[in-house]
Amino acid sequence: MIALIDCNNFYASCERVFQPQLNHSPVVVLSNNDGCVIARSDESKALGIPMGAPIFKLKELVKQHQISCFSSNFPLYGDMSSRVMSILSSFSPEIEIYSIDEAFLALDGFQLDLETYAHTIKKKVEQCTGIPISIGIAPTKALAKTANRIAKKFKERTKGVYIIDNEEKRIKALKWLKVEDIWGIGRQLSKRLQAQHCYNALEFTRLNDQWVRKEFSVVGLRLKKELQGEKTLFLEQPQNKKSIATTRSFKENIADLDALEERVATFAVHCAEKLRKQKSSCRMISVFLRSNPFDKSQPNVFRNTTISLPYDSDSSILIASYAKRALRHIYKEGIPYKKAGVLVLGLQPSENQQLNLFCDSKPKHKDLMNVMDKMNKRYGNTLQLGSQNTTKKWLMRQENLSKRYTTDINELIQVS
DNA sequence: TCTGGGGTCCTAGGACCC
DNA sequence: TCTGGGGTCCTAGGACCC
Numbered sequence: 001m002i003a004l005i006d007c008n009n010f011y012a013s014c015e016r017v018f019q020p021q022l023n024h025s026p027v028v029v030l031s032n033n034d035g036c037v038i039a040r041s042d043e044s045k046a047l048g049i050p051m052g053a054p055i056f057k058l059k060e061l062v063k064q065h066q067i068s069c070f071s072s073n074f075p076l077y078g079d080m081s082s083r084v085m086s087i088l089s090s091f092s093p094e095i096e097i098y099s100i101d102e103a104f105l106a107l108d109g110f111q112l113d114l115e116t117y118a119h120t121i122k123k124k125v126e127q128c129t130g131i132p133i134s135i136g137i138a139p140t141k142a143l144a145k146t147a148n149r150i151a152k153k154f155k156e157r158t159k160g161v162y163i164i165d166n167e168e169k170r171i172k173a174l175k176w177l178k179v180e181d182i183w184g185i186g187r188q189l190s191k192r193l194q195a196q197h198c199y200n201a202l203e204f205t206r207l208n209d210q211w212v213r214k215e216f217s218v219v220g221l222r223l224k225k226e227l228q229g230e231k232t233l234f235l236e237q238p239q240n241k242k243s244i245a246t247t248r249s250f251k252e253n254i255a256d257l258d259a260l261e262e263r264v265a266t267f268a269v270h271c272a273e274k275l276r277k278q279k280s281s282c283r284m285i286s287v288f289l290r291s292n293p294f295d296k297s298q299p300n301v302f303r304n305t306t307i308s309l310p311y312d313s314d315s316s317i318l319i320a321s322y323a324k325r326a327l328r329h330i331y332k333e334g335i336p337y338k339k340a341g342v343l344v345l346g347l348q349p350s351e352n353q354q355l356n357l358f359c360d361s362k363p364k365h366k367d368l369m370n371v372m373d374k375m376n377k378r379y380g381n382t383l384q385l386g387s388q389n390t391t392k393k394w395l396m397r398q399e400n401l402s403k404r405y406t407t408d409i410n411e412l413i414q415v416s
Numbered sequence: 417t418c419t420g421g422g423g424t425c426c427t428a429g430g431a432c433c434c
Numbered sequence: 435t436c437t438g439g440g441g442t443c444c445t446a447g448g449a450c451c452c
Contacts, residue, residue: 031420038420054419072420099452186450217426219450245422294419306445341421397418 001114001137001165002235003105004144005088005121007081008132008152010101011039014080015070017130018405026067030055033249033397034071071398079406083129091121096235104141104235118161138164141233142226145183146173146201174202174227184223189216201227240278240347246270247341251397253292255336260289261324263394265387267342268323272316275344276373281312281353281363283346285319287326292338301337303330306345311361312353315369319344320385 007013011029016022026043030036037044037053047065049058055069062069081100089095094106107114118135125133134155136148143164150173151162164170180190182201192215198204205227213221222232246267254260264287275282288304307326313319323342348354355361372383403411 033418033420035419052419056418059418102452184450188449217449219426241423243423247421249420251418292419339420343422 001107001110001139001163002141002144003092003107003114003118003121003135003137004098004141004148005103005105005125005133005135006148006152007084007101008134009039009041010081010131011070011072011077012041012044013131014077015068015073015402016041017080018402019068022068026065027070028055028067029070029072030400031072033251034069034399035249038072069400071401073402073404075404075407076402080129080131083406084125084131084133087125087128088121091117091124094235097238104144106235107137114163114165115161118163119159122160132160134160136162136164138170139229140226140231142183142223143170143173143229146177146227149177149181170229171202174205175200177201179204182223182227184219189220240280240349241274242347243343243345244271244274244282244347245341245343246274247288247339247343248396249339250337250394253336253338254340255334257328257331257333260327260331260337260340262387262389263340264323264327264342265320265385266389266394267340268320269316269385269388271342271344272314272319272369273373273376275314275319275347276350276369279350280347281314281350282309282319282344283312283348284308284344285322285326286343286345287323287330288341288343289327289330289335289337290339291335295336295338298336301332301335303332305330308346310359311356312346312348312350313364314350315363315365316372316385317365317368320387324387 012027015027015029024043026047027041028037028044028049029039031038035054037049037051037055040049040051044067047061047067049061055062061067077100085095085097085103088103088105092105092107096104098104110117114137118137122133122135125131134148134151136144136146136151138144138147147162147164151158151160164173177200179185179193179199179201180187182204185193193204198207205224207224209221209224212224225232248263248267250263254263268285284306286304286306288302291298291301293300305326307322309318309322353363375383405411
């Protein structure tokens with residue numbers, strides 16, 4: 001059996017741990033620049049606030065119901081997540097951390113009552129971190145996802161734990177699960193399924209194999225088997241990223257090339273830092289610029305380009321310089337850009353780097369990057385490239401940012 | 417006034433190899 | 435007039451996830 005553990009309303013729950021007086025009132029957490037709603041407490045969901053809603057459209061509702069709005073505080077959520085995951089790890093020899101707020105646990109061969117065990121896990125996590133969780137248990141990942149959904153949806157009856165361990169429960173669960181709520185079936189595919197008069201997961205599992213394979217590829221077929229109780233997806237161990245991105249929307253549009261160069265250089269440096277963290281080098285760099293797609297008075301512009309490096313690199317200096325070169329390639333004057341991003345692709349392990357016979361391709365800036373990383377880690381962001389901006393003029397809009405309660409040394413001293 | 421960020425996998429088609 | 439068979443690698447685009 002496999003368990004899927006999911007933190008309830010994770011970001012909102014993290015904020016509440018440090019503001020317990022908000023425990024029964026509506027809370028939302030906003031995306032960068034305080035743009036969209038990306039997490040909602042149950043009370044906010046009950047008010048009909050949809051996921052991804054732009055907050056400026058909800059001004060009245062926020063005022064009327066005194067909804068607490070938080071700017072996103074990813075250092076806090078990341079740290080809370082690792083606390084939850086570390087507790088979960090103690091309950092099974094095999095865990096897959098699936099996302100910041102979800103994990104699969106392997107429960108194969110556990111000779112005990114799984115329901116009792118799940119309640120023990122739940123209690124422990126809630127006691128140690130203050131984060132409420134839901135647990136679904138079933139023979140496959142897709143069914144565990146389904147069970148988890150039931151645990152959450154019928155919280156009172158299930159007490160946050162649901163197990164699919166026989167055919168009757170499986171059929172009942174699938175009949176209940178709408179096709180658009182199946183894990184792996186998104187908006188496009190559910191539309192196509194509904195067009196075939198397939199409305200719930202049970203009907204999906206009764207479609208013809210060949211048809212599913214043809215229409216939804218092997219991915220769809222695997223999913224169908226998973227829902228029928230046959231394992232086709234397995235627990236995975238963490239792997240190095242195959243691509244890394246740093247992209248941001250701007251507070252205000254930027255049309256000026258110098259200003260964009262500074263942003264792109266900074267994004268490139270972030271990518272390079274993430275590369276070095278996982279000991280990879282990149283072979284290619286992609287840069288894009290985008291106008292504001294919601295602004296109907298301006299033409300919708302999306303420009304991007306990908307360039308190859310002469311040899312693999314993880315140097316901030318080199319990557320920033322090529323990123324700027326790529327930017328100048330796609331930049332056009334007079335367009336107000338709302339968003340830009342840098343992606344590094346073709347990642348390879350840094351230790352077996354492919355050199356270039358026709359140019360000096362010895363790994364560059366190794367010692368320098370080492371020193372930069374160490375100093376920036378120890379003293380905060382103290383060393384930057386000259387092409388980055390050292391003033392705070394690009395700070396995101398974050399009007400209601402909570403403190404870094406668990407990771408900021410000054411906060412920790414205060415708390416203790 | 418104000419609309420996020422970061423990933424993965426699969427397929428088809430083109431270019432290339434012998 | 436007639437033009438093979440079997441591969442690999444790469445990329446773009448489309449779908450999905452949180």
